């Protein structure tokens with residue numbers, strides 16, 4: 001049996017975004033979070049087939065548009081990525097909203113504004129256009145907070161590290177320069193990937209964060225190596241690791257949100273502050289601490305992230321069960 005997916009491919013700040021505009025499965029669930037669980041239970045082969053080789057690659061990421069379940073939302077998004085079916089994805093949202101608007105798949109009730117339901121909650125979007133192009137997307141993200149500080153680990157190849165865990169739509173293990181970690185350029189991409197796997201495993205063995213309001217969101221899925229800025233006008237740089245082999249080419253929207261919560265909890269940033277975050281390849285998002293809030297009893301911030309995406313083309317992809325690699329593979 002052959003399944004056909006009509007996709008708009010592109011990138012946000014260098015990281016891939018595959019908007020699956022046709023071929024999304026019908027999902028059960030009274031919220032995008034419940035639909036995410038249904039997708040994982042019945043349709044994860046679509047994610048692996050579209051994101052893993054031979055139809056995707058280590059960094060592949062994207063999502064589907066759905067009618068929202070909430071009456072005040074314009075649209076719902078379900079994310080797929082090599083690392084899983086994420087509760088939230090910032091670079092993915094910027095790309096999906098851009099491609100969706102540019103191709104008439106999203107019809108906003110108020111031009112320039114959208115309310116989007118994602119598995120992690122509801123996010124507000126403000127976007128700018130020039131002619132038929134979307135030139136900037138700003139996401140007011142879900143409440144973000146620090147879940148743990150000072151987790152002591154000792155990893156072969158880098159030595160003892162103190163790791164913090166923060167949430168920005170996904171849970172991030174955050175490592176700042178210290179001890180054997182002297183900066184991203186001293187490590188290089190291959191070591192970042194190898195060490196990230198070990199650091200994430202060591203943190204997972206000691207701590208499992210659980211979202212205060214939605215227990216289906218749990219566990220450290222990503223990690224963020226923080227560094228000083230490299231380019232003029234930037235405030236910080238990162239390498240975000242996800243899946244098993246990916247370094248985000250964008251500054252990572254949920255990673256930037258987690259880092260904003262982290263810096264706000266340390267007193268480095270305050271409400272109203274702006275933080276220009278550089279990715280490993282030098283692309284940028286503008287982050288802002290919009291407001292202080294709480295998640296249950298936990299102090300949190302409302303972050304925003306702003307960036308831009310470019311569509312690179314249409315892509316009609318088949319997943320044919322007669323293909324040995326219909327579900328995709330990873331090496």
Ligand code: PYC
Pocket residue numbers: 015061088089090091092242248250251252253254255
């Ligand atoms: O932009 O939030 C993000 C993201 C998550 C994983 C890769 N990018």
